[in-house]
Amino acid sequence: MNYWLTYFEKSGMTESPDYHNSVKYFEKFEKNFPSVKIKDIGITPQGRKLKVVIISKDKAFTPLKAKRTGKAIVLIQNGIHPGEIEGKDACMLLLREILVTKEKAHLLDNLILLIIPVLNVDGHERLSPFNRPNQNGPKKMGWRTNALNLNLNRDYLKADTPEIQSFLKLFNEWLPDFMIDNHTTNGADYQYHVTYGIEKHQNIDRGLVQWIKNKYLPYLHCKVEADGFIIGPYMEFKNGAIESGILDLPSPPRLSHGYCAVQNRVCLLVETHSLKPFANRVFSTKSMMHHTLEYLNDNVEEIMALNIQADKNPLRNYLTEKKKFPLILISNGKFEKFLFKGFEWYDEYSEITGSMVRKYTSKPVEIEIPIFNQAKSLKKIFVPEAYLIPQEFESVIKVLNYHQIKLTRLQNDKMFKVERYRFTNVSFSPRPYEGRQLPSFNTECFEENILLPKGTYIVPTKQRALRVIINLLEPDAPDSFAHWGFFNAFFERKEYAEAYIMEPYADIMLENNPTLRNDFYKRLEFDEKFRNSPLDRLDFFYQRSPFFDTRENVYPIMRFISKSGVDF
Template structure:
């Protein structure tokens, strides 16, 4: 129980009331807040005007979007978005609203296709609200769709189609509160980051636990877009940049080079030029090393397929992460997103054949290794000479009891180091992976990803690389799973794979994705995510008097086991002092051993 120990003088009473007002949530405020919670807690916004303000519809426009009508202080609900889009669908032959799945709570997931028709046209896929408190993409996309359908911007569809998912995480979107995402300046109320099961959908592209993720991967496979854009809002430090974006590994550490080179060489310059002309200040997303010390640098690092950008890289699909700056006003962020999306459609149309060639080149490549671990490089890999930062000082916070930052809305520039990564572990890919038929959950995920595999019709005897876990540990629950970390020991064994076993060849367009899911060392492997809890169950045991008799017999009749056993007694005092461990070890030597404990069920075909 919290107790006030100081006498309540009139001054202290006023201070206490003011403090409680900042942490309490009045019932009326929870229903319809009249102002942003961030109005009282975030630093002052820097002034901004830009040419993109001309994109806003006039107040009397019958096709004004809900966000424009609310002067960007509010964002529309799922029902309001559906109603507005259905009206646009009815008004324009260019617009079609379709469903492509259901959320965890059963809501219909929708996308909008903007198209002039024509078979085989390449698709630009854009999504908003995977983190539904970061909802800029939704309102920018509605404005852009309106202008394409009704405001003479239909030429954007001459060579490409636009497929727009306004709200990916609908269940999280509808859990709206003024206290969600308090670091983001508007809208007044926002949704949550995770879905109804508290799974972050931008951590679920590889493991596919959520129905929303499975629906999105199915949509991606059906469209095979030439460009995939995922709209977010950043966290971090204050800076002058408002619209930032990046790619897997910030381009430097991409797993597939051809699509990464297109993003760096063509997409980035095109959208940066358009944003600058519209009055915005773009940059490749500066992921901070230390938000308290911006001068320590920004991080460039490889990514795994749990993320949208990492997944796109692993499958050879150009993917862009938009990370608008959290402290810029919602109006400014939405307008910048509109400009970026329009520019993206233009460069995708211009470069459609070039992108298709890059995708084909990446998918024809056959990497022989998978990078699985890395660490920060000892020295910067580059510098931004005039990084556009914002000055801050510090103050002693009564709440935290330490020095906290106070941003001053004063522009500064400084030399920003870029901190890269040094590889510390790679694994050489096998010829194939063998998955037992009973691992139905894994096989289901492979099928959903479109990874090629064959199901054997007869048993096969093979020499396979078997993996055993050493010192496994369960980590804190994360994204609906209990992740596992361990060291691994590999060894060749003769093994009979029965009929119905699944063989996954590495020689396929999605071979690198298969490796990231099936190689035990991978940070996004099924093993790392905890798909095989049976590995951690102890082997069944029996009565001590039976085990002792069996162990005595083994030691008397098997010189090899006796030699190894005596060595363990000599070298491992803890083992020597544990009667149950001694008997369990001898029991494990007596026969083929129990097939599950600490044995990774997926084998690797080397030869």
């Protein structure tokens, strides 16, 4: 049995192996069991190979063969944040119990497992005992971001990184029935050994929501607590303090569980507690995975049927029945009471910070706090039949291809009646976020008849990934191309009119246009900032002149609202 001891166990449960030795351990399974196959899925920025371990009793090592088995596909991802690495070690132990000791061999009766040992391999190899000051072990751990200093768990929709591009290829080819993403959380001290995030709001199919709330989560709580681990929802506090309450609100698709939701799939985000010993975190993660697989294995037909229906429902709801799509989700301010299991705390003045600092004791307490777990739609939209993308936006098309969105192209020039957006109140974040300068804006919709040239891309919304399409292409969506800065150039003015040219032209405009003259003098009367700004006053006329660039602040992607004379 010594052959199957993990590095974690040999170290006295205080260490995790580097990537080379991690892969070597998984290769033992491949060498000894024909039901295991390891495949390369990509290359990291520093040239390391990304791996996936496929476990199938039927040797169904391709997506096509896997689908033919009728079994549910479960994807387990580890090490997207490599300092939070216990999922990798827990997977080694769980696989040993499935394949070697066979005490959990039945989990392969109805399931096929895909395990990514480490997604952020470059970050994993940036080992140090000092990478996570809030964390209790292992002795050395990896770094949060990849070699490009980007956080992979903000990249699922925009797909800037090679690692996520590789992940998306794997995900969309296999289209798992369930995903588990293993993490460790920072923040307050509390009794919970393990917490979880899972989508239960308007960003995921209602049938899956009912399954999560009424069946899966009650089962998971019962079984994990029977293993001796205290389990609760992910602890994100409203104002950063426990007493302000827990936020349990929709996650954007930049995150793993938010991305799965827009793919009509459930993702369990496992978040062990960073202050608990490393061994406790490994075993609580293993418990979460084991009981999730147990439930899925026992209820395989139900989850697969729910997923099939979840793929159909958006097409019926938003295209056939013309319901409005919930584009922006926020808290409705309502909450339920939650019995929080924490440790007694106190706030103490610090000479270091010059402010109060929260400190925790080891005395357990239970207090009632609010949990804000209801969302409302701040904005809803009607889903168009298609989006039209000019062919020059190859960077956008590349991302759509990563998500395996179906596209066609115009074979000839054609007239379209479209809806377009104009950006207003544009501003930019003072610092970059994930390497991008993020804009903030409002939008105004207008209609236009436009001749689009041959080669224009057509993105029909009548496809399984409708939610992905909307979240990328609707500019007001929180993780849209527009909000991630893909179209920042369209906020810039590229031509100008000098005052000595524009001022006499403005005189002529005033003389010949009574409506414009009235608008100008009203603005002078009621807008002090405008009245006192020579540049704004001149710009008033420039924007209304034939010299003004009509593409400034106009979103170049169009919504197709009429099929008149057009064949997709």
